[in-house]
Amino acid sequence: MKITFFSSQKYDRIYFNKENEKFGFELEYFDASLDTYLANVITDSLAVCVFVNDKITSEVIEILASKGVKIIALRCAGFNNVDIDAASRHGIKVCRVPAYSPEAVAEHAIAMILTLNRKTHKAYNRVREQNFSLDGLLGFDIHKKSVGIIGMGRIGQAFCKIMLGFGCKIYASDVVTNNSLVEMGVEYTSLNHLYANSDIISLHCPLNQETKYLIDSKAISQMKNGVMLINTSRGALIKTEDVILALKKQKVGYLGIDVYEQEENLFFRDLSSSIILDDTIQRLMSFPNVLITAHQAFFTNEALTQIAECTLKNVKDLTNNKLAENGGLVV
Numbered sequence: 001m002k003i004t005f006f007s008s009q010k011y012d013r014i015y016f017n018k019e020n021e022k023f024g025f026e027l028e029y030f031d032a033s034l035d036t037y038l039a040n041v042i043t044d045s046l047a048v049c050v051f052v053n054d055k056i057t058s059e060v061i062e063i064l065a066s067k068g069v070k071i072i073a074l075r076c077a078g079f080n081n082v083d084i085d086a087a088s089r090h091g092i093k094v095c096r097v098p099a100y101s102p103e104a105v106a107e108h109a110i111a112m113i114l115t116l117n118r119k120t121h122k123a124y125n126r127v128r129e130q131n132f133s134l135d136g137l138l139g140f141d142i143h144k145k146s147v148g149i150i151g152m153g154r155i156g157q158a159f160c161k162i163m164l165g166f167g168c169k170i171y172a173s174d175v176v177t178n179n180s181l182v183e184m185g186v187e188y189t190s191l192n193h194l195y196a197n198s199d200i201i202s203l204h205c206p207l208n209q210e211t212k213y214l215i216d217s218k219a220i221s222q223m224k225n226g227v228m229l230i231n232t233s234r235g236a237l238i239k240t241e242d243v244i245l246a247l248k249k250q251k252v253g254y255l256g257i258d259v260y261e262q263e264e265n266l267f268f269r270d271l272s273s274s275i276i277l278d279d280t281i282q283r284l285m286s287f288p289n290v291l292i293t294a295h296q297a298f299f300t301n302e303a304l305t306q307i308a309e310c311t312l313k314n315v316k317d318l319t320n321n322k323l324a325e326n327g328g329l330v331v
């Protein structure tokens with residue numbers, strides 16, 4: 001039984017080949033993203049395994065169905081890049097990895113906050129050049145600051161617990177209230193209240209029609225001056241041009257993003273010798289108070305092991321007509 005991988009990186013092959021010793025699938029890897037051209041190349045595959053920037057459109061799904069593909073296995077949590085209705089119409093199962101080390105993503109969000117605040121990336125370079133001055137490195141205590149968390153699922157909760165450890169006041173926004181977090185002192189509140197009262201705002205909700213461009217000029221206008229915005233969730237939660245305007249006006253004081261709306265043209269590739277045509281990311285990179293990482297929040301040894309194990313188990317379960325027991329079945 002063959003699984004064909006798209007957008008695969010060296011580390012995918014290492015972790016999946018290792019985990020596959022327990023499962024015994026035939027694994028075929030393509031570096032390129034799945035599109036209508038590559039979908040036509042597939043032969044005898046039971047499943048395709050895709051990642052965050054593969055666009056699984058209805059056209060792609062139609063070809064996959066004609067090739068006999070039965071499963072689309074996402075090796076990530078989000079599934080906004082798959083046309084779920086089209087998959088359902090063609091009887092193709094879609095599964096994902098619902099939970100893999102939420103701490104990996106939460107801890108990366110913390111790393112972004114600490115870097116932006118204490119400027120350790122600048123200090124590192126400065127000291128290596130024997131510049132021991134502190135000018136421009138001033139930060140603030142995170143202790144006792146107010147942190148707004150939008151999306152209190154697995155990652156939001158892991159992030160929340162770390163911020164509680166810092167001694168922060170937590171404002172949360174979610175469609176459901178978790179009472180155990182309320183008992184820990186978390187205050188669920190409206191978005192307006194969260195925006196108006198948070199020094200740091202971190203996004204941990206999924207991207208869907210309701211949350212697309214959640215952070216736009218209107219939302220930003222309600223925030224504190226100098227607010228720190230962190231997005232490790234999905235790029236299109238933020239309307240990038242609005243945030244750029246707010247950075248220019250110094251309304252947004254810090255921006256940390258691990259995700260970017262147009263990331264599929266950039267991330268996971270070495271473009272160091274290329275001319276980047278995306279002026280928006282170039283503008284973002286020009287701000288001294290913006291930190292961009294290239295969708296690496298998930299990138300820990302523990303997370304990669306869990307992703308490989310869960311993805312292969314999902315495919316095995318679905319092949320045996322068992323629902324993926326871990327909540328990984330999307331449709």
Ligand code: NAI
Pocket residue numbers: 077078098099102105150151152153154155156173174175176204205206207210211232233234258259295296297298299
């Ligand atoms: P989850 O499903 O456990 O939690 C999402 C939470 O958001 C749920 O509690 C849900 O009720 C809430 N939510 C849904 N709509 C909302 C809305 N309109 N406003 C506020 N809250 C809302 O998902 P998990 O595992 O915590 O992941 C969150 C997101 O993180 C994923 O959707 C994915 O996009 C992103 N992610 C990013 C990674 C990275 O490497 N940068 C890695 C893994 C996930």
